[in-house]
Amino acid sequence: MxxxxxxxxxxxxxxxxxxxxxxxxxxxxxxxxxxxxxxxxxxxxxxxxxxxxxxxxxxxxxTPEKATHARGAELPQPVTLAIALLKGDKLADVVRSATELGVARVQLLLTQHAEVREIGTQKLLRLRRIASEAARQSERSVTPEVLEPVRLADLKWEGQLLVAHPEAQAHLADFLDWQAPLTLLSGPEGGLSGAEVGGLQGRGAALIALGPRILRAETAPLALLGAIAATGV
Amino acid sequence: MxxxxxxxxxxxxxxxxxxxxxxxxxxxxxxxxxxxxxxxxxxxxxxxxxxxxxxxxxxxxxTPEKATHARGAELPQPVTLAIALLKGDKLADVVRSATELGVARVQLLLTQHAEVREIGTQKLLRLRRIASEAARQSERSVTPEVLEPVRLADLKWEGQLLVAHPEAQAHLADFLDWQAPLTLLSGPEGGLSGAEVGGLQGRGAALIALGPRILRAETAPLALLGAIAATGV
CATH class of the missing domain: 2.40.240.20 (Hypothetical PUA domain-like; domain 1)
Structure with missing residues (x-):
């Protein structure tokens, strides 16, 4: 046990x-x-x-004889999930599963087509508690941060930014080399606008496909993170 | 629209x-x-x-001029998700997301360590309604069947059987060639027993890993299906 x-x-x-x-x-x-x-x-x-x-x-x-150890269950580079605000309690499910699947950070996003325009303090604190609880249950030694929403135009990232997009041709595996930190971005129920996608591409983001089916906004991020987990890292 | x-x-x-x-x-x-x-x-x-x-x-x-068309958003081969009975309402979430992610069939399983030993008719019908609803929402032309539970020893499959297992060394990508139908198997909260895993291996199943983190029983199947979606099929 x-x-x-x-x-x-x-x-x-x-x-x-x-x-x-x-x-x-x-x-x-x-x-x-x-x-x-x-x-x-x-x-x-x-x-x-x-x-x-x-x-x-x-x-x-x-306990003296047990040395501390780090990165037992962590991904080779920190992975940030940048996710648009979603309706209802969907972010709670996304944060819980994303924590299990190894994210280092969840960055909430304000996007043009989002039906949710803000997140209250109580709800943000709840997401942080969920991340902490899920980290403990999945025996991770890192609790992902859940960061207050930023406007998409103000999103900063280090390394690669990969954006899930229905019209993309490239796939996650084309980019997954673990040479740098990774940010995976997933839009709101209404999708990202053309201008938003263009803006991100202009700043160096790559678009990646998740197949021809229409995924809910809460399923797409888990498909991305699941694809990483299935590589065994 | x-x-x-x-x-x-x-x-x-x-x-x-x-x-x-x-x-x-x-x-x-x-x-x-x-x-x-x-x-x-x-x-x-x-x-x-x-x-x-x-x-x-x-x-x-x-409408006469519109020809019927098939397999718009379907995977290259039928994919069955074989999933152990889970506690509470978790199967509903799994069936909904699995439908979005393209499964052709959900086969419920009775396993040794499962905390749930049976599923009522109402609950089974509800899972079928959820599959139908999710198929419509994700604009699929196939509604996945949700099949009554069978004992693990009685599970039949065509083509490949891949079993998510924490101690596996191989990965999904090692097997994904779309030459035959695929069945992905995911266990209950308590995991599969050693005897169950051995029995499946004896019948030709391969074990696949989902990384070193501990995934909940409802997250593992979505990671497997997400990994398929992320290949763009």
Whole structure:
């Protein structure tokens, strides 16, 4: 059985937990002397022993013999999912699955045809909690950041930007060489406008196809990330 | 704007609609003289005109000049998704996304570690409605069948069987040559047992990897199908 995973702000010899993570230990029925896996959401994880546990606070002590290790389940380069705001609760599902599939970052986007024009603070915080929870469940040592929306024209990226587009001729495999960070961009329910696509291409983006079927806005990003996972990285 | 799509049992010169599809026409505010796209869920579609429309029944007449056409958005060979029964409403999401991603058939499976041991008739019918609805929305001319669960040992397949497995070394791309029908198999929340995997391998199945991260039982099948879509077929 694998160890329960607890997120801490930083790996240290002694790690003090706040009320929320302490409650989590209690829900798991762990006691003083129990061993958990701690991770900092930035790529490091280690095993730790519960050395104090009382209402609302707990202390974990790093297990000395277990070295911390990074990038166990991480992709060869950081992958950002740049995704338009979507209606209803669809972003929650996308963030959860994208975290499982290994993204380092989710960048929310404001686009021309989007039916959703903004995201409230509560909803953004919820997406961050979902990313943290999904990172723990999939035993990743990195918790993806979920970044506040930016206008498409203001999107910055490092390395390659690949845009899912129904009229594209090229495919993901044509670009996947892991020489640089990767950003995958997926549009809103109404698609990206011609001007938006042209603007991105003018800034060096490549368009990639996902077959002749019409995919929902919440399915396309998972197809992209699934295609990466299926290469075994 | 694309035509509204109406499923009929068979393409014919005159097609009588029952109460459910008639209500669908009314919800779409269509009237006599309106043109729709009809499809039979088996690969044929055509344009048709509404020639009668009253409470609970309607008549469609095939538009003569439009030839029926098949396999517009279909994969090069029929792809079956063989999926273990999953908890809660997860199968609904899997069937919906798998339909968008082009499967010809969903074969439900009874497996050893599954927490769900059966599926009720209502739930099965609901999955079939979801497949039909998703086929229409993604403008496919084939509605995937959703087949009653069979025991894993009784699963029959034609062509290749590829099984998503965390310890696999091979990848989907190693097998994807479209020379034969393809069945992709994905296990339950608890995974497949060693005996089950061995049994499938003994019958010629190949194991394929989806990277080192732990995927939920509802994410793995979409990663497999997304990987196919990303090849542009």
């Amino acid at each position: 694998s160890l329960h995973r607890i997120q801490v702000s930083e790996l240290a010899q002694q790690m003090r937990l706040g009320p929320q993570e302490t409650r989590h230990l209690q829900v798991l029925r762990l006691r003083v002397g129990g061993v958990v896996q701690v991770f900092d959401g930035k790529g490091s994880q280690a095993s730790a022993t519960i050395t104090e546990l009382e209402e609302g606070r707990a202390l974990l002590t790093l | 694309s035509l509204h799509r109406i499923q009929v049992s068979e393409l014919a010169q005159q097609m009588r609609l029952g109460p459910q599809e008639t209500r669908h026409l009314q919800v779409l505010r269509l009237r006599v003289g309106g043109v729709v796209q009809v499809f039979d869920g088996k690969g044929s579609q055509a344009s048709a005109t509404i020639t009668e429309l009253e409470e609970g029944r309607a008549l469609l007449t095939l």
